[in-house]
Amino acid sequence: MKKGNLRLIISLAVVALLYVGGCLIEQTAGTKSMIVTVLQKGAVYALIAVSMNLLNGFTGLFSLGQAGFMLVGAYSYAILTIPMAKRAAVYQYYNGGWVQFTIGVIPALLVAGVIAALFAALIGLPVLRLKGDYLAIATLGFAEIIRAIVQWDTIGPLTNGSNLLKTYPTLKNIMPGNTVLFTFIIVGICIGLILLLINSTYGRAFKAIRDDEVAAEAMGINLFHHKQMAFVISSFFAGIGGALLAMYQGSLQANSFKSSMTYEILLIVVIGGMGSVSGSIMASFLFIACSEWWLRFLDAETMLGDFKVPLLAPGFRMVVFAVVIMVVVLFFRKGIMGDRELWELGGRRGAKGGRSVK
Amino acid sequence: MFDTLLPYLLAGISVGGQYALIAVGYTLVYGILRLINFAHGDIFTAAGFFMIYLTASLPIGLSIPLVIILTVALGFTVERVAYKPLRAAPRMSIMISAIGVSYLLQNLMWYITGGLAKQYPVLPGLSETIKIGSATTKVVTVVTPVLTIVLVVALVLLINRTKIGMAMRAVSKDFETSQLMGIKINNVISTTFIIGSAMAAIGSMLYFTNYTAVTPTVGAMPGLKAFVAAVFGGIGSIPGAMIGALIIGICENLIKAAGWTAFSDAFTFALLIVVLLFRPTGLFGEKTTDKV
Numbered sequence: 001m002k003k004g005n006l007r008l009i010i011s012l013a014v015v016a017l018l019y020v021g022g023c024l025i026e027q028t029a030g031t032k033s034m035i036v037t038v039l040q041k042g043a044v045y046a047l048i049a050v051s052m053n054l055l056n057g058f059t060g061l062f063s064l065g066q067a068g069f070m071l072v073g074a075y076s077y078a079i080l081t082i083p084m085a086k087r088a089a090v091y092q093y094y095n096g097g098w099v100q101f102t103i104g105v106i107p108a109l110l111v112a113g114v115i116a117a118l119f120a121a122l123i124g125l126p127v128l129r130l131k132g133d134y135l136a137i138a139t140l141g142f143a144e145i146i147r148a149i150v151q152w153d154t155i156g157p158l159t160n161g162s163n164l165l166k167t168y169p170t171l172k173n174i175m176p177g178n179t180v181l182f183t184f185i186i187v188g189i190c191i192g193l194i195l196l197l198i199n200s201t202y203g204r205a206f207k208a209i210r211d212d213e214v215a216a217e218a219m220g221i222n223l224f225h226h227k228q229m230a231f232v233i234s235s236f237f238a239g240i241g242g243a244l245l246a247m248y249q250g251s252l253q254a255n256s257f258k259s260s261m262t263y264e265i266l267l268i269v270v271i272g273g274m275g276s277v278s279g280s281i282m283a284s285f286l287f288i289a290c291s292e293w294w295l296r297f298l299d300a301e302t303m304l305g306d307f308k309v310p311l312l313a314p315g316f317r318m319v320v321f322a323v324v325i326m327v328v329v330l331f332f333r334k335g336i337m338g339d340r341e342l343w344e345l346g347g348r349r350g351a352k353g354g355r356s357v358k
Numbered sequence: 359m360f361d362t363l364l365p366y367l368l369a370g371i372s373v374g375g376q377y378a379l380i381a382v383g384y385t386l387v388y389g390i391l392r393l394i395n396f397a398h399g400d401i402f403t404a405a406g407f408f409m410i411y412l413t414a415s416l417p418i419g420l421s422i423p424l425v426i427i428l429t430v431a432l433g434f435t436v437e438r439v440a441y442k443p444l445r446a447a448p449r450m451s452i453m454i455s456a457i458g459v460s461y462l463l464q465n466l467m468w469y470i471t472g473g474l475a476k477q478y479p480v481l482p483g484l485s486e487t488i489k490i491g492s493a494t495t496k497v498v499t500v501v502t503p504v505l506t507i508v509l510v511v512a513l514v515l516l517i518n519r520t521k522i523g524m525a526m527r528a529v530s531k532d533f534e535t536s537q538l539m540g541i542k543i544n545n546v547i548s549t550t551f552i553i554g555s556a557m558a559a560i561g562s563m564l565y566f567t568n569y570t571a572v573t574p575t576v577g578a579m580p581g582l583k584a585f586v587a588a589v590f591g592g593i594g595s596i597p598g599a600m601i602g603a604l605i606i607g608i609c610e611n612l613i614k615a616a617g618w619t620a621f622s623d624a625f626t627f628a629l630l631i632v633v634l635l636f637r638p639t640g641l642f643g644e645k646t647t648d649k650v
Contacts, residue, residue, distance in 0.1 A: 062450060126631050133394045133453060134634050137585060141627030144579070152620040259578060263461050270454055315469030322462035329458045330443055333451055 011343045015188070022180040031172065031179055034293045040171060041292065042285035043183045044244045047190050049268045049280040051237035054194055056266070057274035057339070058203065059230040060210030062136045064262050065123070066238050068143030071257035072119050073112040073239025074246035075150060078165040079158065080108045086167040094157040105169050109186065109243050116239025117232045119146070124231045128224060140259055150254045159254075166251040174247075186244060190237050195277055197233065206230055210275075267325050271335050279337030291321060365493040366615040367608060372495075372568070374607020375502035379561030380584035381591070381599040382513065383433075383554025389530040389594030390550055392449060396456040397436055399581020400463035401555055405429040405562035406478060406572040407467060413479040422481075426559045433555025434548055442544065460578075467574035475573045478566040485567055498567045503604075505564070509557065510600045517596070522549055530594060579623065583610075586630045592643025601641065 026036050048070060055061045080103050082090055091097035103111070127138045149155070151162040159165075171179040197203050205226050208216040217223050246252045268287050272279030298317040302309045328335065380402055387395045408428045412421040440459045444452045484498040517523035528536040529546045537543050565580065566572055584599075587606050591598025606626055613622045633640060 062453065126635060130631070130634050132449065133392075134589070134630075136453065137394060137582065137589075138627065138631055138634070141582065141586075141630060144582070145624040145627055148620050148623050154620075258575070260461065260464065260575070263457050266454065266457060267461065274450075313469070313472075315465065315473065318465040319462070319469045322458070322465045326440065326455070326458045326462055329451070329455050330440065333447065 007343055019181065019184055019188070022184055023178065026178065026180045031177060036180060038285065038289045038293055039180045040183050040248050041245075042288040043180075043187045044241055044248055045265070045268065045288055046281040046284035047187045047244065048238055048241035049265055049272065049284045050191050050194055050277050051234045051241060052265050053269045053272070053274065053277065053280045054198070054206075054237075055230055055234045056269060057276070057280075058198060058210060059206040059227065060213075061128070061227060061230065062132060063139040063231065063234075064136045064259070064266065065120075065139035065143045065235075066265050067257040067259060067261040068139075068146040069116040069120060069235040069238040070242030070245060070261070071143075071146055071150060071254060073116040073242030074252055074257070075159055075165070075254070076115040076239070077108050077112040077243035078168045078246050078252050080111060081105060081168040082165070083167065090165065090167055091157065091160055093163065094160065097160070098157040105174055109240055112243035113236040113239040116242070117236035120232045120235030121228070124228050128227045128231060140262070143257075143259060143262060147254050147257055162254065164251050164253050165246075168252075169247070170250045171247045172250070183244065183248075186240070190240055191277065191281070194233075194237060198277070202226070202229065267329075271325065271328050273335035273337035273339060275339030276335070276337035276341055278342035279335055282336055282342075291317070295321060361492045363612070363615060364491055365495065366611040368490065368493055368495050368499050370608030370611035371604060372499040372502045372564075372607070373611065374604035375506035375600075376561050376565040377580060377584045377587050377607055378506050378600040378603035379509065379557045379564070380580060381587040381603045382510070382557045382596055383551075384585045385588035385591070385593055385596060385599040386526075386550040386554050388588065390526065390547060391441065391452070393441065393452050393456060394585060395554075396453070396581075397440075397459040397463060398554065398558065399577035399579075399584075400460050400467070401429060401433050401436070401577075402558040402562050402565075402581060403467065403572065403574060403577030404432055404463060405555075405559040406566045406576070407471065407476065408559075409563065409566070410476045410478060410572060418479070418482060422563070425563070426556050429559035429562075430552050430555045433551045433558075437548060437551040442547075464574050471574065473574070475571040478570045478572055481563060481567055484564070496568065498564055502564045505560070506600060509560070510596055513553065513557075513596055516553075522546070526550060583623075583626050586626050589630060590633050590640055592640030595640070595642040598640060598642035 022039050025039065029035055048066065052063075052066050055063045079097075079099055082102065084100070084102055087100070088096045123139075123142050127135060127142065130138055150159045152159075153161050171182060175182040198206070205216070205221045208219065208221055209223060209226055213223060242257075264287075268283045269280055271287065272281070272283030295317045298312055298320055299314050300312060302312050380398065383398050383401075384395060387393055387398070405425055405428075408425045409421060412424055412428075416424070436459055440455045441452060444455055484496065484501060486497050487494050488497055488500070489495075490500070517526060525536070525541045525546045526549065528539065528541055529543050533543065562577075569576070583606060584603060587603035588599045589602075590606065591600070591602030606629065609625060609629075610622045613619075613625055
C-alpha cells in the first residue's frame with residue numbers, strides 16, 4: 001500500500017527529527033538544564049507508561065503491579081553493575097555482598113528485564129486467573145510484597161536491605177553529554193518492539209480479549225496463554241524502564257517504588273488515552289514537564305511587593321496537579337488520544353482494525 | 359507457650375477489630391457499586407488528621423463527634439464529586455477515578471501537613487495500660503473488639519430491619535430494577551458512604567491510639583488489608599467482613615510472633631489469592647452467576 005508506506009516514512013522522519021532535536025537541545029542547553037531532565041525522565045516514564053498501556057489499555061487487564069516490576073528491574077540492574085572496587089563500600093553492612101561480578105550496562109538492562117519478566121511469570125500463574133478489580137488488588141498487593149521482601153534483612157547481602165544502592169553506572173557517567181540520545185535510543189527500541197507486538201496477531205488477540213473475553217475465547221484464543229504473555233512482556237519492559245529510572249536517579253531505594261508510583265503511571269496512561277501508544281508517550285512528557293518544571297513555581301512561596309501570594313507552599317504543585325488529573329478523569333475520559341495513534345490521525349477511523357463496535 | 363503468644367493474640371484481635379471497622383466501608387460500597395473505593399484508606403487517614411488538628415484547639419469530648427462529622431462529610435463529598443458523574447461509565451473508569459481521588463487526598467494531606475509525621479493526641483481512657491493474664495496492654499485492645507461487635511450488630515440490624523436497609527439490599531441486588539421500584543439510589547449510595555466513613559473515623563481513633571504517628575500515606579496498607587478482609591468474609595456481608603478482619607489481624611500478629619515480620623503483609627495478599635481461587639464468594643458471600 002502506497003499510502004501506508006508514505007505514512008511510515010513520515011513517522012520515521014518525525015522520530016528521527018525528535019532524536020536529533022533532543023540531542024541538539026542537550027548540546028546547547030547543557031546536561032544540567034531543566035529541559036534535559038524532562039527529556040530524560042519523560043522518556044523513561046514513556047517506556048513504563050507504554051508497558052502499562054499494553055496491559056491495561058490493549059489487553060484489558062487492570063493490573064497495578066508496575067512499581068513492583070520496576071523495582072525488580074532497577075535492583076537487578078544496580079546489583080549487577082556496581083563496580084567491584086566499590087562493592088565493599090556500598091555493602092558495608094553485609095561484608096561486600098554475595099554478588100561478586102559485574103556485567104556491562106546493556107546486558108544488565110536486558111537481564112533486568114528478564115528477571116522482572118520471570119517474577120511476572122511466577123506471579124501471573126495464580127493472579128491472572130482473577131478478574132477485573134480482584135486482579136488489580138492482587139497485583140497491587142504483590143508489588144507491596146516485593147517491596148517488603150527486597151528490604152528484608154536476610155537477603156541484605158543481595159539487595160543491601162533498606163540501605164541505598166549507589167555508584168552503579170548512571171546516565172551521566174556512561175554517556176556524558178549524550179544522556180538524552182542514550183535514553184531515547186533504548187526507549188525507542190523498546191517502544192518499537194511493543195508497537196510491532198501490538199500490530200501482530202498476538203496484539204490483535206490482546207485487543208479481542210480486551211473487547212470481549214467470552215467472544216475471544218469462542219474464536220479460539222487461549223485466554224490464559226495470551227494474558228500471561230501480555231503480563232510477562234509488559235513486566236519485561238517495566239523492568240527495563242525501572243533500570244533506566246535507576247540510571248536517571250543515580251541512587252536507588254526500595255521505598256520510592258510505592259503504590260503511588262503505579263498510580264502516577266496509570267494516570268499518565270489515562271491522560272494519554274487507554275489503548276494509544278503515542279498518547280502514553282505524549283502524556284509522559286507532559287506529566288514530567290508539568291511536575292518537574294512548569295508547575296514548580298507553585299511550590300515556592302512568592303511575594304508580589306508586600307503581598308504574599310496565598311496557598312503557594314511546598315506540596316501545592318502536586319495538589320493542583322492532582323486536581324487537573326481528576327478533571328481529566330471525570331470529564332475527558334478518552335484522554336488526549338482516545339484509543340487512536342498519532343499516525344492514524346487523518347486516516348479513516350478504524351482502518352487498522354481499531355474497535356468500532358462497542 | 360501461651361504466655362508468650364498472648365500479647366500477640368491480643369494485638370491481633372485489636373488490630374483485626376480496627377481492620378473490621380474499615381472493611382465495613384469497603385464491603386458496603388463494593389456490594390452496591392461494585393467499586394473498590396481506593397480512597398477509603400485515605401479517608402481513614404484524613405480522620406486521623408482531623409483529630410490532630412481539632413484537638414489542638416478543642417477539648418477531646420467535642421473533637422470526637424466533630425471528627426466523625428467531618429469524615430462523613432469528606433466521604434459524602436468524594437462520592438458526589440468523583441463517583442456520581444460516572445454512574446453510567448465502564449467500571450474501569452470509576453476505579454481510575456477512585457485511584458485519582460486517593461492520589462489527590464494523599465497530595466492534599468502532604469501539602470497541609472508539610473509531609474511531616476504528626477503526633478496523634480492521647481485519647482483519655484484508651485491509652486492507659488492494663489494487665490490481662492500475664493500480658494500488659496492498652497485499654498484500647500479490650501475496647502476495640504467490644505466496640506466493633508456492638509457497631510457490627512447495630513449495622514446488621516439497620517440493614518435487616520429498617521427501610522433504608524431494605525433499600526440498600528435491593529440496590530445491591532439489582533441497580534436498575536430498584537430504581538424502577540422508586541428507590542432513590544443516589545440517596546442509598548450516599549448513605550452507604552456515610553456509614554462507611556463514620557466507621558472509618560471510629561476505626562482511626564482506635565488504630566492511631568496504638569500507632570501514634572500519622573503520615574499522609576499511613577492509611578494505604580490498612581486500607582488494602584481491610585479490603586482483603588472484606589473479600590475473605592464475602593463481599594457485601596458485614597459479619598463476614600468482621601470475621602475476615604479478625605482472622606487477618608490475628609494471623610498477621612502470629613506471623614510476627616514467629617519472627618517473620620517481613621512476610622506479615624505478604625500473608626494478607628497470599629490469603630486473598632487463595633480465597634479468590636478456591637472460594638471466590640468468600641466465607642459468607644452469596645453465590646453469583648456470570649452472565650454473558
